[in-house]
Amino acid sequence: MKKIFLFSLLLNLLLQGYSQRSARTTISLDEARDIFAKDQDAIDELTSNIGYVKDAGNKLDKFVGTWKGIYNNQTYELRLYKKVAFRFNESDLDEVKWDRMIGWITIKDNATGLIVYSNTSKPEKGNGLFGTYFLKGDLYVMSFVGRCYNEAGNLFISTLKSNKNKLRMSFSVNPDLQTKECPGNIKPILPISPQYMLLDKQ
Amino acid sequence: MQLLKITTAFLIFFIFLFSCSKNDTTISPPEFSTISEKEIRVFCDHIEEILLQKMSAQGYLDVSADIKNTSYRSIGAASATYVPLFKNKESGVNIQLILIKYNNKINSVVTVIRPDENWYNDGKNLSEMNGYIDYFASNGSFIKSVRLNGGLNAPSTIELSKSDFLPDLKLRKKIFKNNLNKNLQSSLAVAIGGGSCNSCHGEDPCQGRWGEFGCKELPEVVIPGKPKDPPTVIPPSGPSIPIFPNPLPDNPCNEAKALNQRTEYKNKVNELKGKTGLKYESGYEENKNGTFKALTPSGSTVNSDGLNANVSKDTKGFMHTHQDKYETGENTDEGSVVLIPIKMFSPADVNALMEIVSQNANSSDYSSFYVSMITSNNHYMIKFTGNSSQIKTGFNSTEWQLKYQQYMRSAFNLEKAFLKFIKNEMKLEGVTLFKVKKDGNIEKRMLDNNGTIKKVPC
Numbered sequence: 066m067k068k069i070f071l072f073s074l075l076l077n078l079l080l081q082g083y084s085q086r087s088a089r090t091t092i093s094l095d096e097a098r099d100i101f102a103k104d105q106d107a108i109d110e111l112t113s114n115i116g117y118v119k120d121a122g123n124k125l126d127k128f129v130g131t132w133k134g135i136y137n138n139q140t141y142e143l144r145l146y147k148k149v150a151f152r153f154n155e156s157d158l159d160e161v162k163w164d165r166m167i168g169w170i171t172i173k174d175n176a177t178g179l180i181v182y183s184n185t186s187k188p189e190k191g192n193g194l195f196g197t198y199f200l201k202g203d204l205y206v207m208s209f210v211g212r213c214y215n216e217a218g219n220l221f222i223s224t225l226k227s228n229k230n231k232l233r234m235s236f237s238v239n240p241d242l243q244t245k246e247c248p249g250n251i252k253p254i255l256p257i258s259p260q261y262m263l264l265d266k267q
Numbered sequence: 268m269q270l271l272k273i274t275t276a277f278l279i280f281f282i283f284l285f286s287c288s289k290n291d292t293t294i295s296p297p298e299f300s301t302i303s304e305k306e307i308r309v310f311c312d313h314i315e316e317i318l319l320q321k322m323s324a325q326g327y328l329d330v331s332a333d334i335k336n337t338s339y340r341s342i343g344a345a346s347a348t349y350v351p352l353f354k355n356k357e358s359g360v361n362i363q364l365i366l367i368k369y370n371n372k373i374n375s376v377v378t379v380i381r382p383d384e385n386w387y388n389d390g391k392n393l394s395e396m397n398g399y400i401d402y403f404a405s406n407g408s409f410i411k412s413v414r415l416n417g418g419l420n421a422p423s424t425i426e427l428s429k430s431d432f433l434p435d436l437k438l439r440k441k442i443f444k445n446n447l448n449k450n451l452q453s454s455l456a457v458a459i460g461g462g463s464c465n466s467c468h469g470e471d472p473c474q475g476r477w478g479e480f481g482c483k484e485l486p487e488v489v490i491p492g493k494p495k496d497p498p499t500v501i502p503p504s505g506p507s508i509p510i511f512p513n514p515l516p517d518n519p520c521n522e523a524k525a526l527n528q529r530t531e532y533k534n535k536v537n538e539l540k541g542k543t544g545l546k547y548e549s550g551y552e553e554n555k556n557g558t559f560k561a562l563t564p565s566g567s568t569v570n571s572d573g574l575n576a577n578v579s580k581d582t583k584g585f586m587h588t589h590q591d592k593y594e595t596g597e598n599t600d601e602g603s604v605v606l607i608p609i610k611m612f613s614p615a616d617v618n619a620l621m622e623i624v625s626q627n628a629n630s631s632d633y634s635s636f637y638v639s640m641i642t643s644n645n646h647y648m649i650k651f652t653g654n655s656s657q658i659k660t661g662f663n664s665t666e667w668q669l670k671y672q673q674y675m676r677s678a679f680n681l682e683k684a685f686l687k688f689i690k691n692e693m694k695l696e697g698v699t700l701f702k703v704k705k706d707g708n709i710e711k712r713m714l715d716n717n718g719t720i721k722k723v724p725c
Contacts, residue, residue: 161677195672208673223600242574243576246664258604260597
């Protein structure tokens, strides 16, 4: 009798496990931001079922294209592509799928004509510039990893309300332990928020 | 589809059911046993999956608790219960789970006996064995390895250094496969039979208890007490087998608890909790003598300084903050710009721990070393619970940062993403995540087989 009871209990648990796994939910990029703002323990419970973060309302489309601008006598060219239901590791079915921007950036020094940074030789899934969530309104957050470990942080982009063909861009570094790979006084290659730059749609 | 699910569920259930019931033959433990069959069964059920997984990762395939062949041995005033887990008659490798009741709790250790290749041809007594004994906790985590030179009683029994460990799984497998000497079984059986069984060549003097520690000799059991106490020694009547009470106490857990109870550490935690609103991390280095030294910012010109955490021979651990989200001071058409830091250990944090461990690679116990992370709401520690051959460093590079960002900025459950990252990407075994809860209790946070978080109280 005990075994029958145990059996049905186990069967129930197993089936529940299956149905939970198959019924993963989809949320919007705005909802993703709301979750990130919460305490980790709350996040744990809320999000175990999220399988897809969708660009509800196609808010990302406005960023698609090539953007160019000059800052600190350097020319920045930013190419942004929208990827739908993107996973970094296709074989990891547990990885949350995101609608996100992938960015290709080339920075040229106007004085010397030399390229000071470019991620264009890197693979798409590992180029160091990918989108995450909307921080607020249409202010979009991308993750950027540049020339060394500590040159990593968030890139903030938004189009101006007055002119949708102008892109405002700034960068903020993730606090972390200093690594020997990065010189302690390295100056990030992107404008450090609150400083920012404007780029024109090409 | 639904039918398939149900069938699968049934199948899994029956596998589960029968894998446990194959040993249903009643065991009659000798009188002196204080651990009942039921207790053994419960214990084995409890530990089996994770232990087997870890053991097979060590290269010991086909490990399973052979409860039917459990044997009992009186060791001085105590009695020990030996559950065979694995034996390889060719190589002489023998794994068993040893249980002992100690302070009314069942303590356990898994011993792996690895005799030197040349040993078993000589028909020598076990007490003259040359080789290794590895000790694992019943959850499969490595405790230590001991080199035996000239037998279990030899004074030359020494702690292993890093170079003494077999380097990798492949080598171990190779050793098993290559040791196909047919005479090994009988000669080893003679050897472990205490040398008094010279006439049994070709037979099994241990009658099914093959490969146990000297089936005719009663080993001495050494039970270590608290770290500073001398070990309790139960009167010897044969070669010695140190038995580590486990899972109680669990060293890394106990070290985590002890650290968290120290007034000085607690004060620093409270102080650091007040610094999570800054735009850069703050922290302390603890030296082995117990003193804390403030970590300094790297002095960069950007808005967010890196924190210098340089590892030396004296470093015991680092404690540091991960920041709350903060405004950068910029206002856009959409509102103010806010950076949301990742409130989980970074690759550089993991690297710092591994650097500390690496500085102490020859130590037999790494459980006192730590890196802890304090946020406004949470307090985590990481410790290394692996063995010296699993020590890896070099995670403080751009490549690791890049992969880490891809993992963590895509995930909602940071504990899970972090554990997956160290397992799947860093391929780092033995880094254990501890969460210090608000009530002061500590839990290990681990990934179970389904990839979900398992909370194991310390």
